[in-house]
Amino acid sequence: QKEVEQNSGPLSVPEGAIASLNCTYSDRGSQSFFWYRQYSGKSPELIMSIYSNGDKEDGRFTAQLNKASQYVSLLIRDSQPSDSATYLCAVNMGSARQLTFGSGTQLTVLP
């Protein structure tokens, strides 16, 4: 079992719809959770961080964390074609507090 798993995708949504991206993790002791966006050929760009159970909203993005279920999600409201990218879920694990990533979900927003 991978330490961080994401829904495999690819995911396509029409412009203006809500995109829902999901992630589960194996380490119950993890405290910090992140969503990165990665455009093709570019490096990951941080879009959300979440540390406590519940929802955290930032503009059109909402991150949700449920530590009991070891589940974190990202909702993108009013999806735009510019949101088309790969979204990476990352969790701090290990003594170096390094990030462990899922394999990413490719999102396409159709005009």
Added chain:
Amino acid sequence: DTGVSQDPRHKITKRGQNVTFRCDPISEHNRLYWYRQTLGQGPEFLTYFQNEAQLEKSRLLSDRFSAERPKGSFSTLEIQRTEQGDSAMYLCASPMPLAPSTDTQYFGPGTRLTVL
């Protein structure tokens, strides 16, 4: 721009050659990470520095790989006797001063390595 810079941005080399990459992290931060990303996968942790000390190395870091961070400033990652399987994006990351959490890592633009 995260303030993390990497050089070169692209490197093409022949199998068996040595390559070296450089990372200049966000200034005033003592933590620096190296990751490797292959096509279709998320980044994978390679190694971690706190100041000039290399405190953690992943099993991915074979004996052909060596990393340094002299004086706790910039860092270099060297790959000796490159193999085609080394082709990947090599990413450097560090936390940002004054960020809400020191767990938050910001990535440089990466170095894309192609081994022919």
